[in-house]
Amino acid sequence: MALVELRSVSKIYHLGGEEIRALDDVSLDIHEGEFISIIGPSGSGKSTLMHILGCLDSPTHGTIQLDGRMIQDASTRELAAIRNRKIGFVFQFFNLLPKLSVLQNVELPMIYSGIATRQRHQRALGALQAVDLANRAKHRPSQLSGGQQQRAAIARALVNDPRIIFADEPTGNLDSHTGEAILALFRRLSREGRTIVLVTHDPEIAAVTPRRIEIRDGKIAEKVDLTLAGLDRPPAPAVLAP
Amino acid sequence: MNLFNTILVGLKEVWAHKFRSLLTMLGIILGVASLVGMAAIIKGMENGMKETMIAMGGADKVLLDDQDVPSYQEHLADQAPGRTMVDVQALRRSAPLLRVVSPEMRLEVLLSRAGKYVRPEECCGVWPAVIDMNLHTLEHGRFFTDLDEETAAPVCVIGTGIRDALFGSPEETGREIVPVGELININRQPFTIVGMFAHYEGEQEKRARELAKNQPARPQAGPDRRRGWGHSNWAFRRKNLTVYMPLNTAWIRFRAASGYNNIPDPRLSDIDLKVASLEELEPALQQARNVLMLTHRGIEDFSFRTQENNLDNINQQIRNARLSGGIIAGISLLVGGIGIMNIMLASINERIREIGICKAVGASAPAVFTQILVESVVIALVGALLGVGASYGLVQILSLMSPSANAPVVTAWALLLAVAFSAAVGVLAGIYPAVRAARLNPIQALRYE
Numbered sequence: 290m291a292l293v294e295l296r297s298v299s300k301i302y303h304l305g306g307e308e309i310r311a312l313d314d315v316s317l318d319i320h321e322g323e324f325i326s327i328i329g330p331s332g333s334g335k336s337t338l339m340h341i342l343g344c345l346d347s348p349t350h351g352t353i354q355l356d357g358r359m360i361q362d363a364s365t366r367e368l369a370a371i372r373n374r375k376i377g378f379v380f381q382f383f384n385l386l387p388k389l390s391v392l393q394n395v396e397l398p399m400i401y402s403g404i405a406t407r408q409r410h411q412r413a414l415g416a417l418q419a420v421d422l423a424n425r426a427k428h429r430p431s432q433l434s435g436g437q438q439q440r441a442a443i444a445r446a447l448v449n450d451p452r453i454i455f456a457d458e459p460t461g462n463l464d465s466h467t468g469e470a471i472l473a474l475f476r477r478l479s480r481e482g483r484t485i486v487l488v489t490h491d492p493e494i495a496a497v498t499p500r501r502i503e504i505r506d507g508k509i510a511e512k513v514d515l516t517l518a519g520l521d522r523p524p525a526p527a528v529l530a531p
Numbered sequence: 532m533n534l535f536n537t538i539l540v541g542l543k544e545v546w547a548h549k550f551r552s553l554l555t556m557l558g559i560i561l562g563v564a565s566l567v568g569m570a571a572i573i574k575g576m577e578n579g580m581k582e583t584m585i586a587m588g589g590a591d592k593v594l595l596d597d598q599d600v601p602s603y604q605e606h607l608a609d610q611a612p613g614r615t616m617v618d619v620q621a622l623r624r625s626a627p628l629l630r631v632v633s634p635e636m637r638l639e640v641l642l643s644r645a646g647k648y649v650r651p652e653e654c655c656g657v658w659p660a661v662i663d664m665n666l667h668t669l670e671h672g673r674f675f676t677d678l679d680e681e682t683a684a685p686v687c688v689i690g691t692g693i694r695d696a697l698f699g700s701p702e703e704t705g706r707e708i709v710p711v712g713e714l715i716n717i718n719r720q721p722f723t724i725v726g727m728f729a730h731y732e733g734e735q736e737k738r739a740r741e742l743a744k745n746q747p748a749r750p751q752a753g754p755d756r757r758r759g760w761g762h763s764n765w766a767f768r769r770k771n772l773t774v775y776m777p778l779n780t781a782w783i784r785f786r787a788a789s790g791y792n793n794i795p796d797p798r799l800s801d802i803d804l805k806v807a808s809l810e811e812l813e814p815a816l817q818q819a820r821n822v823l824m825l826t827h828r829g830i831e832d833f834s835f836r837t838q839e840n841n842l843d844n845i846n847q848q849i850r851n852a853r854l855s856g857g858i859i860a861g862i863s864l865l866v867g868g869i870g871i872m873n874i875m876l877a878s879i880n881e882r883i884r885e886i887g888i889c890k891a892v893g894a895s896a897p898a899v900f901t902q903i904l905v906e907s908v909v910i911a912l913v914g915a916l917l918g919v920g921a922s923y924g925l926v927q928i929l930s931l932m933s934p935s936a937n938a939p940v941v942t943a944w945a946l947l948l949a950v951a952f953s954a955a956v957g958v959l960a961g962i963y964p965a966v967r968a969a970r971l972n973p974i975q976a977l978r979y980e
Contacts, residue, residue, distance in 0.1 A: 345891065345973050366895045373893020384888045384977065388547060398892040400536065445892065 291318035298351030311337040313507035324479040326487040326495035329504035377446025381458035383438040385430035392426040416444040436467035453484040541909035555874040556914030558867025563918025563949040566860035568925040570945030575937035586766040594836040595802040611832035613798040628815035633664040636781045637800035644715045649696035652772035656781020672711035672726030683779040688726040692771030868956035875964035887976025896969040903965035911957025
């Protein structure tokens with residue numbers, strides 16, 4: 290069974306009486322351990338797809354199953370708990386809280402899952418070590434460079450040991466050199482067995498992932514390319530997270 | 532996310548915007564200070580009123596008043612005996628529920644000594660029971676004995692007001708004169724002073740006196756104006772301007788010219804009663820009434836006046852003052868609450884993106900709601916605590932501004948009420964912003980610039 294199963298999912302907006310199909314009858318499986326990119330021009334519906342996959346939004350039609358659980362009818366409260374425990378987000382603009390230190394930012398998801406202070410501390414430090422940022426734990430986000438901020442955001446996404454990580458244009462706000470370092474970090478995480486979904490408009494970035502899903506006008510045009518650079522393992526078979 | 536953490540985060544948020552938070556709290560601070568200050572002033576007022584009532588003889592004192600006979604007895608009106616010693620003796624013998632019966636024969640007199648005159652507020656022939664009745668304290672000399680009563684001796688006990696007028700007050704002479712053994716004239720009859728009461732004064736007079744002691748005396752222009760009403764509490768002034776003499780002395784020496792059949796007018800001007808216990812006020816009054824109906828041959832020319840009415844009056848006044856003051860202070864607290872709501876709305880608008888991030892990493896709507904609500908309550912409570920401090924300052928300022936008025940008293944009850952009310956205001960002010968924050972759509976909140 291796949292980690293995520295989307296079955297004929299549609300998302301329809303009504304703007305001034307006009308019907309806009311942001312997603313039109315999309316079906317998609319994501320397996321455990323996969324490294325996927327969702328690619329498409331702006332307005333294609335890729336953000337909407339990520340929001341629905343990431344439990345930030347519910348579909349108008351269709352069913353979505355995450356980790357064996359149907360979530361299209363879940364309440365906002367259940368969605369919040371699912372986002373908290375099973376999903377990690379990395380954003381284009383890092384979205385760290387400016388008033389908190391890097392460590393506190395990484396601790397944030399654990400605060401909402403009610404983990405004790407000491408354990409929170411240890412796990413946050415562990416996650417920061419995993420992204421080589423442990424020495425900046427006490428700094429404010431504004432005192433870090435863009436790449437460091439994005440690594441802190443990745444640590445925050447990792448800290449609750451989620452089943453799947455969504456990265457929305459993670460390199461979009463970084464120079465190409467730092468962007469490559471961030472992509473390398475994602476590749477490393479993927480090798481460690483994480484399930485990662487990269488959302489981008491840039492085919493070059495999408496090229497690093499073994500499986501690419503192209504979206505146009507709310508519909509999927511899937512392409513799988515195993516021969517692309519940076520891949521040293523087959524895509525589909527599940528590798529269990531440590 | 533446990534509550535302690537939430538409160539800590541709320542405090543941090545308040546601290547992060549110190550000046551803004553202080554301005555927001557100002558409404559609550561002033562509201563709490565005015566509520567506590569108002570309660571303190573009213574408490575001071577209440578203390579003053581109660582003090583006055585005790586100076587007048589306490590709550591268990593009952594006055595036996597003359598009264599026109601009821602209409603169905605009008606044809607008997609000329610036979611009404613009035614209040615006499617017969618009533619006093621009968622009450623003492625037959626009304627055990629009364630603790631003290633004190634007859635008074637009031638005289639209109641002029642006191643004089645060595646060219647100085649004073650008209651006492653109260654000059655009465657009395658029994659020694661009057662000390663218990665009117666809560667007098669004999670400080671110098673002695674009171675009347677049975678022998679004085681029996682022989683109608685020309686002796687008297689005076690209050691300090693009389694001494695001040697005839698011999699000079701301690702403030703004027705610089706020392707306390709105790710005129711025991713001196714002669715004074717009461718309506719030109721010589722009397723020996725055998726005793727003097729303590730000086731009676733309320734909190735207010737005491738403060739005024741101490742204030743005057745500390746300030747140099749102002750040069751006086753024109754005649755002495757410290758006469759008549761209005762410059763001190765009348766109850767204490769009246770108590771100090773008292774002259775008591777034995778009842779028989781008053782009767783024989785001052786009433787001989789009135790009356791008929793060669794008997795001086797035996798009618799008393801007052802009979803005051805004290806009941807054995809306040810709980811048995813009603814039965815005691817019934818008992819006294821029964822006795823008096825007998826001695827008055829069924830003519831109902833008397834009535835009872837209890838201090839209960841007085842006490843009710845005081846309580847009513849205090850209640851009214853509290854209510855009006857409380858409403859005003861409550862409104863100012865509500866205004867403070869509106870300030871909090873305003874700033875919370877601005878604050879969540881500023882933090883829409885932050886709230887979106889929290890929601891994306893798993894903050895549920897209730898968690899966001901609690902966070903904002905706690906922040907609002909924290910602002911209100913910190914404001915309330917500052918307000919409690921400010922109220923002590925306010926009370927100090929108030930007592931500095933009018934040093935001779937009744938001292939305002941800060942009560943724990945008022946503090947508690949003010950803090951609880953501010954907490955409630957904080958909750959009320961926080962609900963709407965908290966609901967708005969909790970309802971934010973995470974996607975839109977994340978996109979918000």
